[in-house]
Amino acid sequence: MINITFPDQSVRQFENGITAMEIAKSISEGLARNVLSAKFNGLVIDSFKPIDSDGTLQLLTWNDPEGKATFWHSSAHLMAEAIESLYPGTKFGIGPDIENGFYYDIDLGEKSITLEDLTKIEQKMLELASQNQSFVRSEISKEEALKTFTQKGDEYKLELIDGLEDGKISFYHCGAFTDLCRGPHLPNTGHIKAIKLLSIAGAYWRGDEKRKQLTRIYGITFPKKKELDEYLVLLEEAKKRDHRKIGRELELFTFSQRVGQGLPLWLPKGAQLRERLENYLKRVQKDAGYESVITPHIGSKELYVTSGHYAKYGQDSFRPITTPYEGEEFLLKPMNCPHHCEIYKFKPHSYKELPIRLAEFGTVYRYEQSGELHGLTRVRGFTQDDAHIFCRPDQVKDEFKGVIKIVLQIFRALEFKNFITQISIRDPKNPEKYIGSEENWQRAEQSIIEVAQETGLDYIIEEGEAAFYGPKMDFMVRDAIGRKWQLGTIQVDYNLPERFELEYIGDDNQKHRPVMIHRAPFGSMERFVAVLIEHTAGKFPLWLTPEQVRILPISEKYHEYAEKVLTELKNYEIRATIDYRSEKAGRKIRDAEIQRVPYMLVVGEKEEESLTLSVRKQSEGDKGVMSIEEFAKSIDEEVRQAMVQ
Template structure:
């Protein structure tokens, strides 16, 4: 006898073994909005019977898991359409992703250029309108192998090799059958709107040594107006693309000769980068951080000691072997082991703690070619890294103070919509180091700090660092997209691995606790997010170019040059446009460069001491002295 429990308006109802989600939903009047359900937190088809004691929760389109189930089903619809339209296609894998789904396929005799996306969309909708049920069927390994051998699909056969007997399922949709563990919608009729978004290349199973397949990205919705809203948002996101705006504003570039994923900061971008660094350095000084600087390489033994090499060796660049002696070095993949060595360079007393070491340290990770994306995913990036070494009784206060710093940064950068994610250890995984007692202590401390601060937080198992739990902050940008920015991590393990100690009040040695923190996350990713959040319209203090001076003609160039020099003396970042162009063109180009203040200098300005100021398409006239006072005040780094 099993018990299936569901909470309905505060009342727990139970149902007998073998009930399906669909039967339960009908009995309690929840149809027709239910897409699927979770059974003990595992997503199930709504038509699948429940054979164990379980707590269930129904999923709708409004649930993130409901969307994933919906898009997974749409991926099968895409595959069915492809098999119908392109007889030589061989299917690879087709998972849901954060926004939509994709399917990797071998097109056989066809090529990506021959795909007709409109035809594919029409076929998907035609299949959807049939309302065929998604039928789950458990099969033996032998049956699965025989089925795909007959179809000549080596990709599915390779996947089946890694599956255990008794854990293999097929899903059928009309005449289409696919290897899949599910779950799916009750039927295809839920899918009312589809769109093929992009077509790209992708190596089979992400391995560059495998054949390159065609990856078809798509999205689907339960109503047409939702697709229209998505496409409008997508168009706005394209308009705000940090790669597009970064090129237009001449902030950064990439060169294949330098290397993939290695950004080159142009003068204006370097200014933006440096202003953010100076802002955070100012905040860190006020909070008692001490600057340190560490090399861009480190001995392999350093990362073996920390445990990073074992966990991340595939993400490290190839080791550098010295010719003179047997030594192996790595491009620095993280800063924390270096900071541990700085801590251990001197005997420490309890009176010195907390010791807060901060560095804007550039690190190097070998991101795969297909994962690289502008500034959001690069192969070198600069972390606003700091490590706090403290006593056990200082942990909560220090962790709380770091959260205060993170939230202050968000406030200054106008990220007002954010959530905290408690990234904890998953007891089912074995990727962690250290004792369960230490992990329990660390997670409890984090939970207590977050609760005391009244932060809106969710707990996610399995997202902890290998050495300790953390709080990750998710910010929502102007388009409603979520980004992971600041992170604060609590670490009891690296001090053990590096044998870090301090002398306590009783003269005995004690182990410090380590807090890792990065309010920005990385400068590159933060700048990408800021560009898209503001559409390149940075606040005045952050704008790489703050004032443009545009003389009406050469007659007023001398006076404009005088004003320009006065602005530079006050450290106002200014540009002087002396080109032989019309004033209209100069104004348009300055506006396109997102320069906050545009000053037009002509006869009136020379004679009266006033300046004609344009800001956001509005024009006012004000005394030069008043303008200088105003911009100097606005230019101060925020605090």
Template structure:
């Protein structure tokens, strides 16, 4: 009898007796064996010492793959739990999964972990990793597992066990004196974990439910080499430099003021200029794409919000009512009811559809104080909102056009990587199941037709319709949701929206609620972080700073300024009585894309010397030549 193992490249290795993935790796190359973390046998993740007894396909994962990292970090979280239990025996362990970047483990104890304790734990982890403790898998019955964790007094593990069917086989992993309930797989031994860093602590509710006890969470990360850890820590430092809150302060773009109120943004002149440029571009593009721009009020009567349903399903996000001559008015958390009202202001014909109503609409939502975050999460923000009202026949082409429009617009701002999600019907939802089917399929068809890769978020749609979300990938890998394309089966019915078809009969239109940038605030923040504050020329609030060498060139500098302004460039003259090096440094720190240096030589020759931000001197040239250079970049 021989066992044939098919490798990912299609080649087959044969063995005469049962074999472990580690041995197969060893036979391919010792380096692979050393780097391997787990194996996938016929698509099932297993430990490297799992015995293969029959023909199968085999794939080995190293730290390079997602699964490899996940297992590596998961094993490290066990190591951390072991260290914590050794140092603080009275602490109870709960759960400790791998996350996107690293891992965490939640512990139950009275006080949070201090920085000193963190260092202590880290030290113990390093000590334990050097012991090369083997992660031993054991399979047992539920009753046996309950017995073990009961003796250990690990109540949380018992709670998890209680939810597992009695007949299931339970697995535990033990390294040294530490045993944990775990499905696995895991690393072979703790020695594989070479570089460890515990990053931060925080509170976390047991099972993520705020009614439960607050546990103490420790976040950490680990790598197979010190070098990789160093690189990661450097990456974190770079991320901090790109934080839009820091850039916003450094570049004087916006502020949030205590007295004005948390989550309410003040746009300073430079930030406002960038926003103006974004919005102008947005409006132009929407007009080109057949949208009609509208403006709507910031408040509306209670009855409007009753009709729309917001007072029913969105009330906890709305500010309390204000009294106007005995009537309740609410500040708007969304723009849609107003757009619906515009639609309903006339009897509509199918000839008018699709009707695309767009607005940069400022909305106010109550956000719990703990969730506010710079411009990413605020209480007053402007959505680049639009509602597309169309006939069922127009649905596909509208969705398709919309996706293309959204991606084109995001690309224009420099973004290159996108994550696309299709969210389907949740358990609790309104609308005809047939409509859900039609709408979801329309979304899916469009994505497929455009050849876009997407993930399905099953049951992740809004209660009123399925949606497509596009998230932008940051230069440092973080994803931020911008575009959302949502079907709405709720409001057309609630507002009794209709159109007269060619058959002279009233029909209910389809309605798509969409935002491409999402909110101007969040988009602005993402844009800033993505470019690290070095905005492309067309978005720079000041595109060019004119720097006279001495005060003698002030007049010449002003003349250059005038000519540049005439040509539509945003420029300023640094008139301060400072040396050129000082002014250059200042313009560099302000991340102004270009500098125009004018001294005696330039004035005599009627030229300018151009300098590009972060690049340096571009040499002397005529103003025309300089303009041409700038024109090409804009």
């Protein structure tokens, strides 16, 4: 007999060799129907795998992330089975589950596959799924595994097997399809009820751009048709929120071939929005003791040799600009920190002056591969809401906390309610990727983790994601439809102060090295605005939106009254316009709604006589009649609310 501990800490005894599925059945048939796989002593296993020792067991269903992973991984096998039956001779690479669904990389040889073929594969998958095929695991020797795929002529699988240890190789069989796989899998394909193959793309074998490009098919599956439909609606919604589309519709920004790839042009309304964001942050930073500085867009190559960036990124940067006669070399600045270091060095500093916080909305230029450019989220010229804090080692944690406070304040003002922080530390396996002493790295990583714990933030730790000069904390928000975006960043840096030989005089009258904190709460203005557009679907918070109010006169007769209203609203610093077109009210409302104007004021005979307004709120409808003053005050109040710390 073995003792099984359940998540609620209860313990029950079972026969040795019992499976998770049998345990589930002993609890309830309903549960057993929903079990996809199980977690035994922290390891996800097949629900049909015999258990032969004591341990803790969690039954996994669609509601568990690992349950979904099992579901999608098995779906990838099902797809491979369908592809093999439709396109015999196809070679298979890897087919894992991903955050939303799964993919399989395949090599079709001479054949190619089109979007229309996906429907065919979907049909086949549904047909195979409905046959309730069981997944069967078999453990085999390396030799046997190699033999199987040599016969099949599948060099990809052979390469994978080559990297595996003998004795730990398993195959999974599902219908006529056999695949090299660690598992775990669903008990059978019958769980898969709804299937959608989403896209076809090229993907390098093993992610290596020097190797062959395989065809990758992405798909997603669900246990219920309804869930698939909901997912497809979500995809549609994401398309509607695309910042590139909304940016054009709302006239926020554009690109021009003649100006160049990845170089955004901010249109008047977009510039207004961005300026408002900048002014907001400037005010917050001023209150937090930051000082503004301004530096040029280029810097001597020597500056970046000193900082170490040239050695690291020089090859993948825009080529240096040279002076015509002397041949001096300058780089478009890819970051602001070296300039700020030189500002720090302008004069000697006493420990009493620290921390010094230098802030600049600094525009930087980075060469990005053309295939990487994407709307405003990935560009070649962008403006960071950058600042560098120079402080004593004993001030690092407090300063770090101060930055976190600013980031959280911004998230509140912009209604990002869901976020987590990611702490990025070194990859212990690749120490050569980083510069600086072991001791400094340890101190920096330690401080960040302590700060996260002390401030009670939700955080995850990612190894190998640190910048080459120091560890960092990034803020990842979830937008209104659940997508994750990386925004602000805070980085601790002991290295640049050394490279630039930054110093301060301590209370012991000796020279000491300050610590630098790099931070950008928005990240970049371009990226932040893009995320804000997708988060709000273009319906910006009232304090931020370019046009807060549109006055809609019922007819020309009321233009004069509309102008009087406009003047009054301007006295309250409300941003309003008048729709003078000779269109009907319905038409003016429709257009204002589409352009996401938060408030519409319908003015006609009634309003003029009683000196009032008919207020309509965007996407909510008629809000009734108000006096001008009443309305202005309510707007003022709404804006003020958002600004409350």
